[in-house]
Amino acid sequence: MRWLLFAAVALCAACGPTYRMDAPDGFVKYTKGHGQFAWTTADGVRVKARDVKNEPKAELAFWTDATQRHLTARGYTKKSERCFTTRAGAKGCTLEWLAPRGNEDWVFAVTLFVTGERVTLVEAAGPFARYVAVEAKLAKALETFDPGL
């Protein structure tokens, strides 16, 4: 029985964090082969979350600044920045960027949450016009985001 409990705990740890977020209007959950948190619209605006190590350990402001400097250096053009607090009290910052992709200009958005040893990234991207059409809905949904355990 102990072994069974241990196996269950080990299996759960391997699952990684359980992200939660209210479904943004117009998005559907896309799970196949994308872990547990990926969303897409019918016309291809996509959202996905992942964790990285908070290493070196730093606060949200540090990583927001570092992300901004890095993406600017890589030639992305900043569209906007918005910091907010989720319903559950987590602090997050969304940085939106523009970059050419093929014949189109795309928006690439990165939302950061820092929780202890982890930095949770919620990335979103889509062709400019299509992204702009859903960005308010996405921003509203992000306020319900829970980085999980």
Add this chain to the structure above:
Amino acid sequence: MRALLIVMLWLPTALQAAEATPLPGHPTRTDESERGARQTAIDASLTLKVAHPDQVRRLVLDLTKAAGGYPTLVSDGRLDLRVPPQQVDALLAQVSQSGLVLARTLQRNDRTETIADLQARLRTKRDIFQRLRAFLDDSNVAATLKVERSMTALVTDLEQLRGTLELEEANVRNAAVRITFQFHQERRVDQVVSPFAWLNTLDLEQFVGGF
């Protein structure tokens, strides 16, 4: 014969002089440039990201018309406009409110010297043309043919000068404004390596490709 000799001796010198100095009695370039306002050609461009290019294109065309300007090129991603110089700032400010401004340039080129120079050269060549005409009255056949050849060459020069002058004046009368709704081709994302490993995984292509 005498007329032919005069034409042959006088014409090359006169044409050379016309290139360099206006005839006596005509104002010099400096005189013209110092008189009155400077003549400035404005070249402006605006790269704007908008959610609905069709609507903004219509708005820009309406604003251009209201400002007394006109379009010279209208395409999906670009508008080339001609606008009275005094309206450029207001137009760009209004259009900028329609989207996210990615780039904005405004260049002012002083064309006063160039225009004064072209005007002076044009006047001098016209004077030479009139003088050559006078030679035709008392010339023999050979001299007449020679004069006519010179006049033909002069007409070509006059037309070229007039065309260049008209173009310069048109550029001063109306500013060139280019509005694009796309990034310029040269704006590419370069590879830059961050000391923070995970930042190097932030990439649009990687994100889209891995979805």
